[in-house]
Amino acid sequence: MGVRWILAAGLWLAGCATSPPPSGLPDSLDVSSRHELTEVPFFPQRDYQCGPASLAMTLAWSGLKVTPEDLKPQVYSAKREGSLPPDMIAAARRRGRIAYPVTSTADLLREVAAGHPVIVLQRLESFWQTQWHYAVVIGYDLERREIVLHSGAEERLAMALDAFEQTWKPWGYWGLVTMDPRRLPASAEPKKYVKAVLGLERTQRWQEAEQAYSSALARWPHHLTAWIGLGNSRYALGNLAGAEQAFRSAVRAKPDSGIPYNNLAHVLMEMNRTEEALAVIRQAIRLGGPQISVYKKTLAEIQRRRNS
Template sequence: MKPSRRRLAVAALLAGSIATLPGCARWSAVQSAALGEHRPAGLPPRVNLQAVPFFPQTPLHCAPAALATLLQHQGLSRASPEELADAVFLPARGGSLQVEVGAAARRHGAVATALPPRLDALVQELAAGHPVLVLQNLGLAIHPMWHYAVLVGYDLDARELILRSGNEREQRLGLATFEHTWVRAGAWALAVLPPGELPPAASNEALLAAALAFARQAPAPAALRHWQALGSRLPDSLPVAMGLAQALADGGDLNAAAATLDAAARRHDSAAAWNNLALLRWQQGRHADAQDALGQALRRVEAAEPGWRSAVESTRQSLQAAPLR
């Protein structure tokens, strides 16, 4: 089996889902009003994650400070804001892009998952014990002042949120004020968690995208732990099954990887799964089974999945050229 090809297969399966992730929202303060009037069932009236550390930000370095807060709280890294600054701060832009923040979190062993652009999603994460990284625009639309902060709590009776922000360990902002600054920055929020821990408010598409991005660079045991957790939440997901098989194979458990792929291929009758199973069976020395799986992949390409023709043809050529073992 060629892991690089199989990772590409998982990425392609996710492409359509990732395109549906939410974008920017408009501000009308309706979210804060609705949250105050109609509280989600089972939500505690107040939460304050007091154990979350605090790093006062240096000029322009709010992103490194916020990221250090989350990584240290989760026990993933002891990196200081100064040590993280080189990875996320872009001098030419005078700040940090969200993509750089997410990438830096993954380099330190975290799974970075985008959250829905809704206030109720943020408080749901806080109620689950997860601080949340948010981006605000503290200026105007025509003269923005971008600012990263960490949500650590809320008080629905007082209609306020609690943040680690700037030089304030416990900044309290009214729900409407926060919503105004947050939505003006695109309503972007990120959960930064250890592998195997899932943010309850995240969409399935966001969970899959985060898992794939994490697995590309994570050690096999960490990737395996996260795919297994995601499989418990999405037991019928083809991308999850393929990601799990990849992690099992990377960890050397070819039998479990093959069993996972075989089950996924039969359940979903997927060209991608049959194709990857053919590669894995060949690596196991099960050449007849590999050819059978390849035949199934070719059948699916002809019947309904022409987009996989190039990948399956490449596999066919690889098996023809590979020596028998």
């Protein structure tokens, strides 16, 4: 049976160099004045391969055994001599990591202060060329107004904060942390985080998705989409009892939405509790909403199961 789940709800290239007003810091930023991550491995890039090198650094930091050569087939285009950001994100997800966006200097500092290295996309300009370049921020010194990066062939490159922001700004302050699903990013916001976890569902990394949704719910215990995602992940793992528990929690989190009732009804049907399933899906239909046609299909499916 194909389960009728309701889910929780311009490309450009970096070919790397070898060597605005700032986005701004709030008046009060709760981080230390200086912090540097010494445990982040350094992989010097090969020609135009800053994408594989940068991603390998953060994935290895997160606990995976991986090298730039392992990632090259997934993120590097020899034809284009560079890496596309969507491919960087997809590669992190395929290896079971949360690819969470970091898009401001304040959030970048929060992540580094919490011990999380951040991949950034810079535009580096010289007299003879302009190139996009991935690097990994591993430290900062606010008194000296410096950022420290693993960049290209250089380990621990110190760069003036204002100059760094000028290079980071051109593509909208694109940054990325690659997190173990059992840990939350320091700058995590519920909607953005759950959207990032959905990427694990799309790559069918169900165990990691379950862990990530559990992490989200420890922080935001009433988040409907996270409960639905947890239930979907447990169902995919064959844990029907766990899926039922998650969907019942989703119902409690938002009793006026038919979506968790729909998914709960599916699980009850799979557990051969068809009368309970019918009562639940009828409640979804009573609530109505934009997914009403899906609820009616679910009802018909349960009725066929009961009559078979």
